[in-house]
Structures are given as C-alpha cells and as structure tokens.
Amino acid sequence: MWKIYAAAVREYKVTALTPAFFIGAVIVPAVIWGLMFFVGATGLLDSEKPPMQGRIAVVDSTPGQTLTADLSDLFSPEGRARAAEAQMQALRDQINRLPPEMREQAMNAIPMAEAMIGADDDGTDVDIVPIDPNEADLEALREQVRAGDYLALVVVSEESVRIPVPTDAEAGPATRDPNNLGPSQYRIDRAPSLDPDYLGDIQRAVHRVIQNTRYEQAGIDPATVLLIAENSPQAITTLVTEDGDKAGPDADLVRFLPFIFMMLIYASVLTGGNYLLMGTLEEKGSRVMEVLLSAVSPTQLLIGKLIGQGLVGLTIVGIYGAVGIAAADRFNYLAVLPSGVQIVWMALYFFMAYFFLGAMMVAVGAAVTELREAQALYAPITFSLIIPFVLMFSIMDNPGGVVARIFSFFPPTTPVVMVMRLSQPSHSVPLWEIGVSLLVGFAGVAVMVWIAAKIFRIGVLRYGKPPTLVGLLKWVREA
C-alpha cells in the first residue's frame, strides 16, 4: 500500500504541480473564455466591417411602383432609426413581461442589444434608384452592377407581390428570366463586392415590403401583423421534481446538458490517460523502469500510476466543474444542474471511465517503445470513446430508450452513457439500472486492469518491435 501511495503521489506531483499543467488546464481555457467574452461584449468583430454605401437599382413593374417607395423609406436614415427603435421597444416589452427573477438578468442584455441593433448612425448610405420598367435595359444594368456602379439590381413584378393561390405550386421550377418571374419570385443581381451580410439586409427589406404589400391587398394592417409576429406565445415552464419546483429556463440549453457532461468526462479522462501513456513511455524510454521494478511489483506501479493520474483527472474536473457552476449561477441555470446524489453517481462513473481508459493507455504505453507505435494499438481506445459520441443524439433525445439502456450495461460505454442519462433533467434513471451498471462497469474495470497488469508486466522490459493487437492478447494469455 505504501509503495502504491508513493508512486501515486509522484505521478500527481510531476503532472499536476507543474507550470505546464497550470498553463494547460487553467490559463489557456481562462484566456480563451476571456477572449470570447471580450469579443462578445465589445462587438470587436462586428465593428470591423465598413458600412453599406452605394446605390441599388430597382426595376419595379408593380402597379404604382409602391415597392420602390417603400424600399426608399426603409433605407432612409429616418426609416432605419425608426426600425431600430421599434426593435428595441419590442425587446423592452418582452423583458418587462418576464417573471421577476429572470427580468434582472435579461436587463443586462439591453446595452449589448443597443450596440448590435445600432440605433445611432453607423455611416450606412444607400440610395434606391428607381428604373422605369418600360425603358429598363436589364443587360446594361447588369453590366453596371458588374462594374460596381450599383451594389445590386432588384427586379420585382406583379407576380412577386400577388397573393399566392394554391395553383401557384404548379408554376414549375424557377427561371432566371427577369421578364418572366414566377409566383412569389423576385430577382437580385449583386455586385461581387457586396458583403453577404448586406445582401441579407437587402433581401430582408425586399421581403418586408413584398409582405406588407400583400397584407394590404388582403385588407390586413401590417402593424397588426408586426405585433403578432413580435409577441409569439411564451411558455412559463416549471420542472416539478421531488426536490421541489425548478424554474424552467429554455429547453434547448437543458437538452445539451448531457453533452456538456460528456465532454467534461472526455476532457478529464483523456488528459489523465494521455499523461499515463506519456509517463509510461518516458519510464521505458529513459530506462528508469527496471530501477522502479527493483522496488515495486509491476502491478503496484500500475495501480499507483492509475491512482495518481486519476487525481489529476479529478483536479481537472474540479477546475472545470467550478467554472461551470459559477457560469451556471451567473446565468441563473443553477437549478437545472444535477442534485447532490446524482453528483455522487457521476463521480463514480467518472472513476469508472477513467480507470477503464487509463488501464488501456498504460498497457499501450508499456507495450511500445515510441509514441508513434502506440497509434497502431489505439483502436480499442478509440472504439470505446467513439460509441457514445455516435449515439449521443439518440441518447440525449431518448435517455430511457433501448439504445441508451443497452449501452448502459456495456462496460466500455457504461460510464459516459450513464452520465449523459443522469444529467438529463427530464429523465430519471431507475435506481436498479444505476446499481447494475455500476456493478457491470466496475467488473469491466477490474478485467481491464487485470489485462493491463499482464501486458504491463511483459511490456515494460521489452524493447524493439512493437506487438500487434493480436500479439498483445497472446501476452495476456502467456503472462
């Protein structure tokens, strides 16, 4: 026991208590998150873009050419300011109707929204140039677009704004002929220099004026439509659990909780496993292995290494977990996180995943002499990692389904699948399934450690040609 302890302590010290580990596990993620927040908060990326400036030619053959007038209005400074203010007002209205405990949080978003919607003048300067449809020479106009005289050429016809009828579906495929637009179609020819985002802006504007024209034809007030669109039904969800009600944030984020927990397990287990592989290779490569084996048995050394790096993995889970909880608290999602008992289960599954994979990594490290030879023996490791990934959506969508249950009792996948199921707030895993999966999973761990110990014992003092997977199985039989 003493020797295992000494080996474990050394593993932990040389891995986790080093500047490199601190930088890799703490500083780098912190810097990345910091950058993301910084960029998000300052809108650094958005402000880089020059504003849209130039002319848009509009060939409008609708009666009265109302679309051209509406577009001119939308792109005028007054029109843009009006639209921005309307958007902000809608946002404020929405926030005011939130439950009080969510309102305060949402208010923080207003300054950011103001910056993004850009109520103040950002230098946009767009002229809508009406072209008489009777005199329009489309080819000449296209030539001007190509030369950059226009940002875009928009062609709308009566067909574009006509209220759709069921027989429109029989009109056949769209044509590119601007003189012969199909039902609900209009045409944009754009200059190569036009930014795709601004193309989107133009399209939205055209859609808006077309739809408004249609509403008016149908006798509906477009303002009413706008109100309806902006006030979509709002669900006040509450998760009713044994621990009491949990105020329900939106379902999408909760859906991805299992994914987050899966990644947490992967990150920590893979980090620990990788250190195990590298450490074993180093001990073999520097020939320190036989010195160690004069003091400890191979199995003691193996277990000591596993425990030491397990603690490293746990440290990583701790760091990321703490950050995650802090973030959840900040954004008011604390309530959806798993409860205390579930955390205990998850800790057990973490150890299961770690010991299973770690034992494989150590065995591979002991079997080969160089890192690149390890790749050939990686198949079982990749296999057990990739299955939960492939099945991720099936398990997340249906945590109590057949697929989820089968792979809950298959040792290489048990821990990850179970953690995904446990972290799904809408699903409660039957206690017997937790019990059986723990039993099966740890039995799998025992077998894997036993196999690893055999490979380790033979491999650590062998140099030269690396064995194949079949060769490794032979070692297990022989040892």
Next chain:
Amino acid sequence: MIQPRQDADAPAISIQGVTKRFREKTAVDNLDLTVPRGSLCGFLGPNGAGKTTTIRMVMSIFPPDSGRISVLGRPTAIESKDLIGYLPEERGVYRKMKVDAFLTYIGMLKGVDRNILKDRIGEWLERVELPGVEKKRCEELSKGMQQKVQFLATIIHDPELIILDEPFSGLDPVNGRLLRTLINDLHDQGKTIIFSTHVLQQAEQICNRIFLINNGKKLLDGTMDEIREQHNPRTLVIEPSGYQHGDDTSAVENIEGIASVRAVPVSGSTPPHMEATLRDGADHGAVLARVAQAIPLRRVESRRATLEDIFVSLVSTKDSEDSVRASVSAQAAGVEGN
C-alpha cells in the same frame, strides 16, 4: 520499513536447477548457484551468457520456467525487495526530476522514511563527489554523474544484498576506481555484493568469489584462490639476458620437462620473451630450477593463471582457443572504449 533480518543463516541467494527459455532460446540452463552471506561475488560471462536473465529472475522481475530461487532465506525477492539494492543493466533516471526528488522517491518506494532520506542523500552525494547537485535536474548531469546517482538509488535504503548488473560500463577510470572503493567499503560493512561483468580483469581485481557462466550454463564457481588452485599454471615466461625476438630457442626446448616453446615478440612495454609449456606430470619447481641453471636469465616466472586463461581453457574444448580469446578481448576492449 526495513524488516529485521530473518533467517540469518540462509545464503544470500540460492538458485537450484533454474531454467529459463525465451521462445526457442534457452537463456539459463539448469543453473545451480549459492551466494554466501557477506561475500563479494563476480558474476561473469560473455555478452548473452545469461547473466542479466539470471539476475532478473533473482529479482522476481520474471519467474523461472523451472527450478527454485530463494533470496535472503525467502522464496521470492518480492518479500525481501526492501533489503535488496539492484542496479539494472538497463538503467536510467527521470530526466526532468531533481536529483534529491528522484533519490527520495526511490528511497520511499523501498520503504525508507522521507526525513531519514533527506540527510542520507546529502551525505552520499558528498561521498560520490557530487556535492550540491540536489536541486539540479537529472538531465543536467553528465552521463557519468547520472551513473553515480543511479548507484546511489541502488543503495540509498541501506540494503543487505546489493546486485549490480554491469556497474562499470560507461565509467571513466577515475569513477571506476571510486566505484571500486565504494564496493569494497560496502563489503567491509558486511553487505553481500554481486556484480556482473563481462570484463574478466575487473572481477579478478575486486572479487573474492566468482561465478562464470556461458550459454546459460555454469562453468566456474568458487573463491579466487580455489579457482587458481584448480587451474594450476602450466606456462613459464622466460626472458634470457640479451634475448632478441628470432633468437634460437632450442636451448630452452631441450630442457627436461618442457614440451614446447613459443617465441613472443615485443608488445608494448613487455619485452620479447619465450613462453614454455610444461610437459604433463613435470614438476613445476624442478623445471624452473633447471631453466635457471641452463641459461643466463633476465627473468623467469611461472605465469599466474588469469581468469581469461581459465575461461578460455574451459570453453576452448568446443571452439578454437584463439577465437574465444579474441572474442573475450574484443568485448573487454569494446566496453573500456565506451
């Protein structure tokens, strides 16, 4: 914790009928060996003779296919690991670890308390002429310095039995001498020491007991004196005064009791001389006296049997003597050259 000495009367190592095969190659073949307590043994043999395999079996790093091994009176080395210091032939250090951390770790693995180790490491580093390297990373040390650190890792827990596999390989003459002194000191403290080497002269200089194996089989086993006694010299070195290479040797050939004479040309600091082989049954002293009477001499002596001679004579039944001698010398030269 170091257990109290048990079975103090049992030999340090006892190997009975041990065989080890690797696929079709038999590395160790029905080997019997007994290492008495307190002895300083040389474990000899050419490369590939089975030395390292035998030592690894003694260390329980892998088990024998058949036969029995007991170490310090216990059935396996696993039970007495903390009483054994083992310097493997394949040895190294953690390159990124500091010297004191490395020695502390190895010492702790062998069950010694951290506080005891702290003082001991400093003392030992002084003794091997590496004062003040405690806080250096192992990779900053030269190869020779690393070897000393490895030696300290072997004995830092004050073992009773010390097994050194090729301890001299890679050491320069100064450090080789230092190591020899350390080995003698440890022997004087009553430790049992075994070291393997394929350089026969080294063993001759240090050991009081020798095992020699070849092809996994034991060829020699005994104290140096016993072995020399068994392999009495049958050669006289004769250097007549004024002798030049190419001079007539018939005067010596005609002396009674001498079977043949070989003229040896000058080689290094050794002047040209003759080597006379005695006839079977001829009395060594009488022939020596007759030579002294017959010719004016600068020098005559009976040649001490070196281990190399003995080894060569033992294996030469199968191979030609010259090829064996050449291979032994070549290996020795190769190692010194490293």
